Amino acid sequence: MSAEGTLSRRWSWSASSGRFTEVPTGGGVDVIDSWLVADGEVVDLGAHFDRFATSCVALFSVPRERTSAFLRAAVCLVPGDGRWFPRVELAAVGGEPVFHLWLRPAPPRAETVRAWVYDGDDRRGHPRVKGPDLDWLADVRSAAQRRGADEAVLLSADGRLIEGTTTSLLWWQGDTLYAPDAERLDLLPSVTREAVLRLATASGTPVAHACPRPEDLAGLETWTVNALHGIRPVREWVGSSGMRPGPASRARRWQARLEALAADRGQEPARR
Numbered sequence: 001m002s003a004e005g006t007l008s009r010r011w012s013w014s015a016s017s018g019r020f021t022e023v024p025t026g027g028g029v030d031v032i033d034s035w036l037v038a039d040g041e042v043v044d045l046g047a048h049f050d051r052f053a054t055s056c057v058a059l060f061s062v063p064r065e066r067t068s069a070f071l072r073a074a075v076c077l078v079p080g081d082g083r084w085f086p087r088v089e090l091a092a093v094g095g096e097p098v099f100h101l102w103l104r105p106a107p108p109r110a111e112t113v114r115a116w117v118y119d120g121d122d123r124r125g126h127p128r129v130k131g132p133d134l135d136w137l138a139d140v141r142s143a144a145q146r147r148g149a150d151e152a153v154l155l156s157a158d159g160r161l162i163e164g165t166t167t168s169l170l171w172w173q174g175d176t177l178y179a180p181d182a183e184r185l186d187l188l189p190s191v192t193r194e195a196v197l198r199l200a201t202a203s204g205t206p207v208a209h210a211c212p213r214p215e216d217l218a219g220l221e222t223w224t225v226n227a228l229h230g231i232r233p234v235r236e237w238v239g240s241s242g243m244r245p246g247p248a249s250r251a252r253r254w255q256a257r258l259e260a261l262a263a264d265r266g267q268e269p270a271r272r
Helices: 044-059 065-077 134-146 191-202 249-257
Strands: 009-013 020-023 031-034 087-091 096-103 112-118 152-157 161-164 169-173 176-180 209-212 224-225 230-240
Touching: 009 169, 031 096, 044 065, 044 087, 044 191, 065 087, 065 096, 112 191, 112 224, 112 249, 134 152, 161 176, 169 191, 176 191, 191 209, 191 249, 230 249
Parallel strands: 112 152, 112 230, 176 209
Antiparallel strands: 009 020, 009 096, 031 087, 087 096, 152 161, 161 169, 169 176, 169 224, 224 230
C-alpha cells in the first residue's frame, strides 16, 4: 500500500494476510504507542517497538513475533517526508486482539509547558502500560487545561510527583540531572526519558533518582519530556502559589542533542 492519501486514516492489520484494511477512527484501545517521524527519522524506534510488544505480551499474551511483523508493516505506511505522529494500537475486538495503525500528522512542537499538579487519587489500573488508562488520563489533562495549564502531573498516595498524563519528568539540581525513582513509583517506561538519561551518562553528566514532593522542585529547572515534543521546560506551575520554576538554561542545548539521536526508521531494528 502506498503512502498516498494516508492523511489521518486508520487501518486494521491482518496477521494471516499481512494486509491493511481501512477502519473508522475512534473506539476503545487497550495498548498504544506513538512516536515522532520527522522526514523519515525517529529517535529510538526500537525502544518504542519493544515497549509496545512487551505490553501486548503482558496484557494479551500476543507473541512478540506477531507484534514485530505488524510493526514492520506499519512503519512502511508512514511517509518519508514531513512530520508525522503515527499511533499503533492493540484492541480487544470480540475477545480477540486486533492491531491498528492510525497515521496522524504531528502537531507543532511546543517549546515550554505550563504544569498543574493534580491532587486527586491516581486511578491508573495499569500504570506501566500505555493504553488501558488513556481515557482517565485524558480527563485529568482536560481538567488541567480548564485551569490554564498544558499538562497535569500525577501524585503518589504519599504526595510524591510521579509523571505527567502524557509526559515524564526530569529536573536539575546543581549539575545533576534527576529522574523519578522507578523502583518506588509507578512509572510508564518512557522512551524519551531513557534517551535523555543515556545522553547524560555518555557526556559524563551526573544522574540520580529521587521521589520529590512538588515544593522540592521550586526554583529548579524542570522538564517534561515525551516523543512528540522532546524536552519542554516548565515555565509555570499553575495553581501553585509561590512555586516558580528555575531558568531553563539547558533545555535548548539538550533538545538539540536529543534530536541528533534520530535515525532512519528503516535502519532501526525492533528490539527482542
